[in-house]
Amino acid sequence: MEQVDLPTPLGDLAVRAVHDRHAAERLMAGVRGLALRYGRVRLARFGAEDLAQDVAQEVCMAVLSALPTYQDRGLPFEAFVYRIAANKLADAQRAVLRSAAPVADVPDSLDERPGPESQAVTRAEAALALELMEHLSEQQREIIILRVAVGLSTEETAASLGMSPGSVRVAQHRALQKLRSLMAERDTSDVA
Incomplete structure (x- = not known):
């Protein structure tokens, strides 16, 4: 084995x-x-x-x-x-x-990175996620960032934020429920 x-x-x-x-x-x-x-x-x-x-x-x-x-x-x-x-x-x-914002130089060779359309879609999705997260409390945002983006465990997140693991789980659940609700509202208003 x-x-x-x-x-x-x-x-x-x-x-x-x-x-x-x-x-x-x-x-x-x-x-x-x-x-x-x-x-x-x-x-x-x-x-x-x-x-x-x-x-x-x-x-x-x-x-x-x-x-x-x-x-x-x-x-x-x-x-x-x-x-x-x-x-x-x-x-x-x-x-x-x-x-100040830097100005891009003209490239000397072919750019293999994702094209403007792909980058625009990715940025739009990220902007939407960040926009929806603005409706969360600061603590809920930090929990979502640490758990989802950074990949910390519940215990690590709890220790980082000075909370109990159970409190982190509850806050994360409530934050995700709120994000789902906000996304559903957004999708409903886009269809109408």
Whole structure:
């Protein structure tokens, strides 16, 4: 029978990463993925994929420099990463709002990325989702972002937000019900 390697939790990697380079590399890959998913969602309305990449890199650097002094206090390591990412994203959002918009250069070669139509549809769907999420409370928005976009478990989300796992489940259920209701209202008004 073939043995399947389960992914090592980030908290376990964090403990080993101080003295094990391989564990540190695996930890940084996990941290980067977590920060990038979170950054893409939080920066979606700015259309700032490059900025999400930059923020993910900054989060990795902050986590790596904090590793030697990191102490496990019973919370998931993901909650520690989320707090750093939230702070870095707040800084990035302020910078975007204060900066001038860059002008694209003429490309030298064929662009293999999705075309304008595909990008427009994706942006429209993302804009709709973000618009509907504006009708949720701040706490419900954070729960949806952390659970759906970032992929945190109920327990990790609860630890990140200082809630019980049961409260997270209830709030997530109510938020999703409200989004479904808003979407149904929107679809009904579009048909009429």
